[in-house]
Amino acid sequence: xxxxxxxxxxxxxxxxxxxxxxxxxxxxxxxxxxxxxxxxxxxxxxxxxxxxxxxxxxxxxxxxxxxxxxxxxxxxxxxxxxxxxxxxxxxxxxxxxxxxxxxxxxxxxxxxxxxxxxxxxxxxxxxxxxxxxxxxxxxxxxxxxxxxxxxxxxxxxxxxxxxxxxxxxxxxxxxxxxxxxxxxxxxxxxxxxxxxxxxxxxxxxxxxxxxxxxxxxxxxxxxxxxxxxxxxxxxxxxxxxxxxxxxxxxxxxxxxxxxxxxxxxxxxxxxxxxxxxxxxxxxxxxxxxxxxxxxxxxxxxxxxxxxxxxxxxxxxxxxxxxxxxxxxxxxxxxxxxxxxxxxxxxxxxxxxxxxxxxxxxxxxxxxxxxxxxxxxxxxxxxxxxxxxxxxxxxxxxxxxxxxxxxxxxxxxxxxxxxxxxxxxxxxxxxxxxxxxxxxxxxxxxxxxxxxxxxxxxxxxxxxxxxxxxxxxxxxxxxxxxxxxxxxxxxxxxxxxxxxxxxxxxxxxxxxxxxxxxxxxxxxxxxxxxxxxxxxxxxxxxxxxxxxxxxxxxxxxxxxxxxxxxxxxxxxxxxxxxxxxxxxxxxxxxxxxxxxxxxxxxxxxxxxxxxxxxxxxxxxxxxxxxxxx
Numbered sequence: 001x002x003x004x005x006x007x008x009x010x011x012x013x014x015x016x017x018x019x020x021x022x023x024x025x026x027x028x029x030x031x032x033x034x035x036x037x038x039x040x041x042x043x044x045x046x047x048x049x050x051x052x053x054x055x056x057x058x059x060x061x062x063x064x065x066x067x068x069x070x071x072x073x074x075x076x077x078x079x080x081x082x083x084x085x086x087x088x089x090x091x092x093x094x095x096x097x098x099x100x101x102x103x104x105x106x107x108x109x110x111x112x113x114x115x116x117x118x119x120x121x122x123x124x125x126x127x128x129x130x131x132x133x134x135x136x137x138x139x140x141x142x143x144x145x146x147x148x149x150x151x152x153x154x155x156x157x158x159x160x161x162x163x164x165x166x167x168x169x170x171x172x173x174x175x176x177x178x179x180x181x182x183x184x185x186x187x188x189x190x191x192x193x194x195x196x197x198x199x200x201x202x203x204x205x206x207x208x209x210x211x212x213x214x215x216x217x218x219x220x221x222x223x224x225x226x227x228x229x230x231x232x233x234x235x236x237x238x239x240x241x242x243x244x245x246x247x248x249x250x251x252x253x254x255x256x257x258x259x260x261x262x263x264x265x266x267x268x269x270x271x272x273x274x275x276x277x278x279x280x281x282x283x284x285x286x287x288x289x290x291x292x293x294x295x296x297x298x299x300x301x302x303x304x305x306x307x308x309x310x311x312x313x314x315x316x317x318x319x320x321x322x323x324x325x326x327x328x329x330x331x332x333x334x335x336x337x338x339x340x341x342x343x344x345x346x347x348x349x350x351x352x353x354x355x356x357x358x359x360x361x362x363x364x365x366x367x368x369x370x371x372x373x374x375x376x377x378x379x380x381x382x383x384x385x386x387x388x389x390x391x392x393x394x395x396x397x398x399x400x401x402x403x404x405x406x407x408x409x410x411x412x413x414x415x416x417x418x419x420x421x422x423x424x425x426x427x428x429x430x431x432x433x434x435x436x437x438x439x440x441x442x443x444x445x446x447x448x449x450x451x452x453x454x455x456x457x458x459x460x461x462x463x464x465x466x467x468x469x470x471x472x473x474x475x476x477x478x479x480x481x482x483x484x485x486x487x488x489x490x491x492x493x494x495x496x497x498x499x500x501x502x503x504x505x506x507x508x509x510x511x512x513x514x515x516x517x518x519x520x521x522x523x524x525x526x527x528x529x530x531x532x533x534x535x536x537x538x539x540x541x542x543x544x545x546x547x548x549x550x551x552x553x554x555x556x557x558x559x560x561x562x563x564x565x566x567x568x569x570x571x572x573x574x575x576x577x578x579x580x581x582x583x584x585x586x587x588x589x590x591x592x593x594x595x596x597x598x599x600x601x602x603x604x605x606x607x608x609x610x611x612x613x614x615x616x617x618x619x620x621x622x623x624x625x626x627x628x
Contacts, residue, residue, distance in 0.1 A: 032171050032267035054078050141559035143547050144221030147201050154201035154547040155496040162334050162542045164280040176267045179230040184245035191243040192235050202547030211248045223548050225277045231269035283313050285333045289366040292339045293317050296329055300430040301350035306363055312553030320354045330506040332542035340368040347411040375436045377413035384409055388478040391441040392417050395431045398503055398535035401446055402454040421456025436484045438520055438538040443477035449518045487519045490539035499550055500524050501543035509550055510558040528561025
């Protein structure tokens with residue numbers, strides 16, 4: 001394995017001594033591949049052993065793939081060239097009266113230099129191609145620096161089942177070894193060295209080159225799912241040289257023995273890790289697919305939209321009648337806001353008929369099986385009824401949980417919910433939630449969990465009391481047993497960093513923090529902005545992502561607001577915050593209020609309800625405070 005170091009290192013002097021004395025590697029979870037050593041030749045996770053260096057051109061590769069029984073040459077041409085050069089050197093030596101030598105060393109050097117130069121040019125070409133595909137990083141912001149300077153902790157990838165590698169992340173943890181490019185090297189070609197994970201932050205890992213021990217001077221952050229991160233043994237199978245960093249090159253005299261001792265028994269990435277990353281980033285939704293999605297100007301209805309682009313599973317949907325393709329809506333492919341064509345008709349939801357009478361060329365309906373499935377419910381027995389009271393996250397102000405009412409019961413467990421005190425007379429601002437939605441709660445949920453409940457607008461009897469309100473409105477609370485009571489073991493903790501969609505402007509993915517956890521409900525704070533812009537989000541929301549998701553998928557990350565915006569109380573900073581309020585909340589809320597003055601005309605339809613599914617939902621313990 002380490003012949004690459006012997007032939008390509010900057011200091012070719014080495015001895016057989018093994019004076020390294022290193023501490024033993026701490027044991028790690030056993031599900032990752034274990035690096036083994038048979039005592040003689042280094043053995044890789046895939047079972048192949050040994051490297052060889054071509055005696056003609058100097059190329060390093062897997063010994064088993066080399067030519068001839070002696071494995072001295074990488075190809076037939078090198079073998080023949082070596083034989084020809086040897087004969088020429090032998091004849092020249094005899095003419096000069098010198099004894100013949102076995103190797104024509106002088107004749108070997110020029111091909112090696114030429115090959116290294118060609119390889120360097122090839123790597124430069126690959127890098128230029130990669131730059132055209134990679135996302136442009138946000139200037140001045142680095143997740144690594146942000147986490148290091150503040151000692152932050154990031155939510156693990158396993159918290160995000162919908163994200164790439166979310167269900168197959170395995171036991172990747174601190175101490176896992178990988179092969180990465182060696183940037184502390186002056187060789188003309190790209191070489192690699194082994195590094196260990198010092199800290200994990202989502203997809204990002206803080207790595208330290210093997211041999212640096214407690215020296216963090218050359219530690220660096222990288223995305224563990226990146227194309228330059230490989231399991232130990234990849235260099236052997238790919239014919240890439242391992243070269244120790246220049247800073248520590250003279251620290252040990254026998255690097256081969258050092259690595260064998262350090263890596264034996266350690267963990268590395270699975271051999272098919274890069275393949276799994278690639279597979280997890282394949283998305284079933286394709287451009288030109290037609291879907292039904294909520295109408296962002298009339299929340300009570302859906303419209304037909306066409307998938308314009310797919311980035312990391314997030315869809316840019318353009319409403320079908322938008323000629324210039326600027327009337328769009330962003331959401332994840334697993335969002336509860338999108339459905340297959342015909343969904344509105346099936347459940348009895350309002351639907352805005354498109355002005356386009358037939359499909360445009362190339363457009364086709366997305367297959368129903370691509371959409372997120374909701375749990376089947378049994379509405380035959382005790383069920384939600386119109387007029388029942390509950391608490392719900394306001395879709396137009398996601399920082400608030402409000403007093404709400406069931407305004408209409410649709411098929412298949414879907415409900416139309418209205419926020420008390422701010423509803424339009426025609427119901428144009430009702431919002432569709434499924435009965436199992438984690439965004440609706442039984443009466444008293446906020447009180448028992450010490451969350452501020454937003455009372456109906458204009459309600460004067462404060463502090464708000466549910467018992468009094470139900471009596472005054474002559475209404476009843478929806479039974480507690482009808483709500484979703486499942487609380488998954490999500491793994492989030494207060495203070496964890498992540499990347500989160502600003503649902504008031506869903507094209508934006510921002511640096512965010514979990515500031516509160518109530519069962520499965522997370523309070524998401526956008527770093528650098530006031531708490532009033534926080535949003536309540538479910539722990540399994542497809543709008544939450546691990547640190548490094550934007551970099552991995554090529555999506556633009558919105559960094560925290562500048563320090564001046566956080567600390568300064570000047571009028572200019574207040575104007576910035578006010579501007580955001582108008583953009584994210586005020587303007588959208590104003591749009592909703594304006595809808596109260598509009599009457600939905602003949603372009604809107606309300607379909608008859610279809611047959612609901614009849615399967616009971618599972619139950620779990622759920623505690624709620626009861627009024628006398």
